[in-house]
Amino acid sequence: MSHPSLNYPFAGRRVHRMGYGAMQLAGPNVFGPPKDRAAAVAVLREAVASGVDHIDTSDFYGPHVTNQIIREALHPYADDLLIVTKVGAVRGDDGAWLAAQAPEDLRRAVHDNLRNLGLDVLDVVNLRVMGNIHEPGEGSIAPQVETLAELQRQGLVRHVGLSNVTSAQVAEAQRITQVVCVQNQYNLVQRADDALVDELAAKGIAYVPFFPLGGFTPIQSEALSALAQRLQSTPMQLALSWLLHRSPNILLIPGTSSVAHLRENMQAAQLVLSDEVLAQLNAIGGSDAHRAA
Numbered sequence: 001m002s003h004p005s006l007n008y009p010f011a012g013r014r015v016h017r018m019g020y021g022a023m024q025l026a027g028p029n030v031f032g033p034p035k036d037r038a039a040a041v042a043v044l045r046e047a048v049a050s051g052v053d054h055i056d057t058s059d060f061y062g063p064h065v066t067n068q069i070i071r072e073a074l075h076p077y078a079d080d081l082l083i084v085t086k087v088g089a090v091r092g093d094d095g096a097w098l099a100a101q102a103p104e105d106l107r108r109a110v111h112d113n114l115r116n117l118g119l120d121v122l123d124v125v126n127l128r129v130m131g132n133i134h135e136p137g138e139g140s141i142a143p144q145v146e147t148l149a150e151l152q153r154q155g156l157v158r159h160v161g162l163s164n165v166t167s168a169q170v171a172e173a174q175r176i177t178q179v180v181c182v183q184n185q186y187n188l189v190q191r192a193d194d195a196l197v198d199e200l201a202a203k204g205i206a207y208v209p210f211f212p213l214g215g216f217t218p219i220q221s222e223a224l225s226a227l228a229q230r231l232q233s234t235p236m237q238l239a240l241s242w243l244l245h246r247s248p249n250i251l252l253i254p255g256t257s258s259v260a261h262l263r264e265n266m267q268a269a270q271l272v273l274s275d276e277v278l279a280q281l282n283a284i285g286g287s288d289a290h291r292a293a
């Protein structure tokens with residue numbers, strides 16, 4: 001039984017493995033504005049005060065609203081704060097998530113992120129591939145990655161990552177530019193990426209699961225609740241700690257609009273799980289837990 005390492009090299013620095021995902025701050029259905037903007041600002045300030053140095057966002061959250069709230073809460077940014085954003089989609093008037101992957105879409109998205117975050121250069125930009133909405137599908141992503149590499153050469157983007165991609169797409173992108181992270185759906189009950197997590201760990205590439213708690217429908221399981229009660233912990237803390245124990249290259253970006261949930265989630269980094277508990281969590285993930293859509 002050993003404590004998982006609490007930081008990892010990412011985008012030219014070391015970050016705490018417990019980061020924060022800002023998507024929930026936009027309001028219901030990630031379509032802003034939020035009911036309580038001051039509460040959203042408070043969550044971000046609490047996150048940074050608690051040691052978060054990696055925030056995940058996108059200008060299509062809101063749209064624009066989440067980035068504007070991040071700017072209001074945290075600008076001018078601390079030198080050690082890494083803000084990771086993503087491009088590749090836009091929102092319809094009805095809140096629909098629409099692919100926007102043409103070169104001019106990607107350039108516009110980078111400029112939207114720069115303006116709304118109040119930055120001259122973006123630390124990490126993930127290309128969000130839109131083949132299937134929540135799971136990757138094969139197909140070349142070379143034209144989009146080449147556009148991001150061009151934006152890198154122009155000095156607007158420091159590092160490139162990928163989201164919702166396959167191993168073959170990571171390999172294709174790496175022939176164009178260095179890939180610093182992959183952000184795919186993965187959690188206690190969604191483990192389609194098990195092999196990819198290990199492959200990226202061997203290459204020193206960060207794996208940043210989206211929906212680490214199950215997303216819009218957080219993971220629910222009687223067995224998980226019973227185990228959490230036995231360990232004087234919570235189901236969400238165990239789901240996060242399982243990810244921290246799963247592989248050292250996994251960086252967490254749990255999302256919450258609540259300071260109380262943020263505090264609960266941050267405490268998960270302190271948990272040390274025995275092999276016996278990890279085996280029980282593995283069994284829960286493979287059996288009765290609710291699988292989020």
Ligand SMILES: NC(=O)c1ccc[n+]([C@@H]2O[C@H](COP(=O)([O-])OP(=O)(O)OC[C@H]3O[C@@H](n4cnc5c(N)ncnc54)[C@H](OP(=O)(O)O)[C@@H]3O)[C@@H](O)[C@H]2O)c1
Pocket residue numbers: 020021022023024056057086128163164183184209210211212213214215216217218236253254255256257258260261262264265
């Ligand atoms: N690349 C992509 O395609 C993609 C897709 C989705 C998300 N993301 C990124 O991944 C981040 C994380 O994903 P996510 O926020 O959608 O899902 P998540 O982190 O799996 O779960 C968020 C949900 O869990 C609830 N929650 C959080 N902490 C809780 C706690 N301690 N107890 C009970 N409920 C809790 C939140 O509600 P409350 O607000 O009430 O706490 C919210 O409904 C996002 O913020 C975003 O940055 C990326």
